[in-house]
Amino acid sequence: EAGVTQFPSHSVIEKGQTVTLRCDPISGHDNLYWYRRVMGKEIKFLLHFVKESKQDESGMPNNRFLAERTGGTYSTLKVQPAELEDSGVYFCASSQVPRVVNTEAFFGQGTRLTVV
């Protein structure tokens, strides 16, 4: 069974450009999460999808970030326009059952975003 996959693994863009990150969760997992780790800091929650609906987007930094999950399968996270402070590693995670807090979450390998 394939795990959570993220594309691209690395992205280097200039400030002001747009970048779209993609996450393919484990097949059948309704719950999809985005997290981010900026350098030297802890991994922080961005948002949570249940199927195609946003369950919790309280961690989204600002309106330059847009997450979608059309059809309840893969998800995209678009940053437009990118700023220097957006640099970091973006992780996607999925879980089969709701309430990931009481079951395991499966994480992808992350996308390292560098804004120059």
Place this chain on the structure above:
Amino acid sequence: SQKIEQNSEALNIQEGKTATLTCNYTNYSPAYLQWYRQDPGRGPVFLLLIRENEKEKRKERLKVTFDTTLKQSLFHITASQPADSATYLCALAGSYNTDKLIFGTGTRLQVFP
């Protein structure tokens, strides 16, 4: 404000010894606590989960304790091996009505032969 602290300094131990990692939190009342392992360039991998009404949980060479009075979790790896070298993250769940994990910064463990 809410805070989760893990030893920022790396923990270096000899193979065969028991590694003990600490996770302390303040201004928080988690319902669950999880431990993850992360290798360089990879995403976190789930290891163990413990609930607030559990004192201890074991899985093979791993043991986790959870003391809600001290607001502390201890993570033990017995008979450590060089392959156990990685960064270990603790993650707290806010409450019963949220699905958000709050991570600590992690502790790097190095097991040398």
